[in-house]
Amino acid sequence: MLDAALARRLKLVGFDVDGVLTDNGVYLGMVGDHPVEFKRFHIQDGLGIRLLQTAGLAVVWVSGRESAATALRARELAIDEVIQDPSARKLPLFEALRERRGLAWEECAFVGDDLADLPLLTRVGLPIAVPNAVAEVKAAARVVTAVPGGQGAAREVAELILRARGEWPDLLSQYFVERGDVAHRAQRSR
Secondary structure, eight states: OOOHHHHHHOOEEEEOSTTTTBOSOOEEEEETTEEEEEOOBOHHHHHHHHHHHHTTOEEEEEESSOOHHHHHHHHHTTOSEEEEOTTOOHHHHHHHHHHHTTOOGGGEEEEEOSGGGHHHHTTSSEEEEOTTSOHHHHHHOSEEOSSOTTTTHHHHHHHHHHHHTTOHHHHHHHHHHHHTOHHHHHHHTO
16 A cells, blocks of 8 residues: 555656566567567557546656667657667656656656666655566565556556545546546446
8 A cells, every 4th residue: 555645745746667567578570671570569558648647647757778769658658758768777767857847756656667766766755676587676666556567556656646636536537537438427426
């Protein structure tokens, strides 16, 4: 269970990409003489991310690898900011992002899985790991999700934070109203 005060303090949720938003697999191939890369993203993570954004939280992705597939998925979800750095030096990049946005470390959460995430996880107010994370990352985390990266872990994080903030029921109602789902509204009023 996440502390409500900590959850309400958050203004930004950062996610690593490979191993957190994906299952860590990278599919490489050729189409003609052009290299192509595919990644598998979990669709429920997308809705979780959108609900975080609807609640007013900034969502950023910080990856230690440049990938057109990552950029494409981030555009689909209107991610607030995407940092892809092949040097995987995430701490200085996140520090600059945090300062640009005028946020304190305590106002940030980050979800990671590998050693490149460790410097960030030791600084943010809410460090989160996925169960497929390396031991050092899980040891630094305040929360370890039940589901692995690429299997809905970001959705689990979104629900955890939004439930702790007390915003989950209202966000669900808003979601169904915007979709025009009358059956859900009728069911709720019983």
